[in-house]
Amino acid sequence: MTAYLRSLDLIRARGFDTLWPTHGRPIRDVAVFIDAYKAHRQERIDQILDPLKAGPGSLGELVPRLDADVDPACGPRPCARCWRR
Known part of the structure; x- marks a missing residue:
């Protein structure tokens, strides 16, 4: 994540007027x-x-510490969702 955030700083420093992502609208x-x-x-x-x-x-x-909205009665499904994050 550190390298990714640093890469955003490098892009920002270039002073581009527009970014053209591979999907979505131009920025x-x-x-x-x-x-x-x-x-x-x-x-x-x-x-x-x-x-x-x-x-x-x-x-x-x-999971309950990371996502306080998870109902413990939901069983393992919220754990799987959290694991994928």
């Missing part, structure tokens, strides 16, 4: 888009790392 406000995207990625990283500070655990123990 016109490149710096604004990259800044917002990096902020979102950091939020997701924090959502994962902060609960892990409580210590290690099994997948079943980690």
